[in-house]
Amino acid sequence: MKNNQSERKKSSMPLRINKKSFLGVLSLITQELFESISTKLKLKKPKEDEVLINVRLKAERNNPNSVLSIIDNYAYKKTFLMNIGDEKGLLLEKAIKESQANNILELGVYLGYSTIRILKNLDDNSKLTSIESNKKFAEIASENINIAGLSNKHKLIIGKSTEVIPSLKEKYDFIFIDHWKDLYLKDLKILEENDLIKSNAWVFADNVILFNLEDYLDYVRSSPNYKSKFIPAKREYSKSHPDGVEISIFKNEV
Numbered sequence: 084m085k086n087n088q089s090e091r092k093k094s095s096m097p098l099r100i101n102k103k104s105f106l107g108v109l110s111l112i113t114q115e116l117f118e119s120i121s122t123k124l125k126l127k128k129p130k131e132d133e134v135l136i137n138v139r140l141k142a143e144r145n146n147p148n149s150v151l152s153i154i155d156n157y158a159y160k161k162t163f164l165m166n167i168g169d170e171k172g173l174l175l176e177k178a179i180k181e182s183q184a185n186n187i188l189e190l191g192v193y194l195g196y197s198t199i200r201i202l203k204n205l206d207d208n209s210k211l212t213s214i215e216s217n218k219k220f221a222e223i224a225s226e227n228i229n230i231a232g233l234s235n236k237h238k239l240i241i242g243k244s245t246e247v248i249p250s251l252k253e254k255y256d257f258i259f260i261d262h263w264k265d266l267y268l269k270d271l272k273i274l275e276e277n278d279l280i281k282s283n284a285w286v287f288a289d290n291v292i293l294f295n296l297e298d299y300l301d302y303v304r305s306s307p308n309y310k311s312k313f314i315p316a317k318r319e320y321s322k323s324h325p326d327g328v329e330i331s332i333f334k335n336e337v
């Protein structure tokens with residue numbers, strides 16, 4: 084229990100709120116507060132455990148859409164989950180297909196929701212490597228991905244992205260960034276410095292409006308190395324709060 088609590092404390096999301104999305108973030112904080120009080124008072128299990136129990140009980144084996152819909156259903160009906168969600172999740176799937184990427188890197192896994200959305204679109208020659216710093220989340224994600232029948236094209240590394248990235252050996256042609264927001268730019272630069280981004284690779288960043296990611300956006304929009312575009316969308320599991328994703332194609336021209 085003590086371990087779980089310290090894991091949860093370590094995993095709390097650093098807040099860099101974008102003024103434009105104040106209400107979106109406020110609603111998240113309220114739900115997180117309610118969740119934290121309920122679990123501390125032992126009124127309920129942590130939401131991540133509840134999601135896994137639901138997936139174990141209700142998901143059809145080897146059916147990725149069945150696992151995704153159980154997770155979405157929980158987030159809409161019970162409490163917020165920091166997955167990319169169904170609306171932006173479809174943008175991610177479309178980008179994976181259009182890019183025809185075959186070596187993909189994901190930063191931030193949580194319960195494996197976006198991982199499943201990526202993996203279900205890969206052919207036999209493609210693979211995904213994901214990095215997640217929270218051991219408990221990584222274990223839950225592994226089981227969700229396994230139930231979805233998608234473990235064979237996937238490698239999950241438990242560790243902090245900034246420390247893991249320099250040890251990676253292959254170049255990537257699609258990078259999905261969705262971990263803590265203060266690391267987006269830092270880790271992108273570490274990927275560049277270690278020559279891990281293929282020319283014409285797609286870099287897909289989530290939550291660029293919900294949180295204050297101006298440093299990241301300034302960089303990809305002004306660097307001659309990237310051709311970048313913003314796609315507006317709603318925050319995960321919300322019909323009104325603004326958010327969006329930034330897709331930046333790495334040209335490596337300088």
Ligand SMILES: C[S@@+](CC[C@H](N)C(=O)[O-])C[C@H]1O[C@@H](n2cnc3c(N)ncnc32)[C@H](O)[C@@H]1O
Nearest residue numbers: 166167191193196197215216217243244261262
């Ligand atoms: C927004 S959630 C990821 C959601 C997931 N991409 C999805 O859409 O289903 C962010 C995750 O990043 C993880 N994380 C935070 N900092 C990290 C780091 N430095 N390295 C790896 N993972 C990290 C957190 O533990 C959390 O599980």
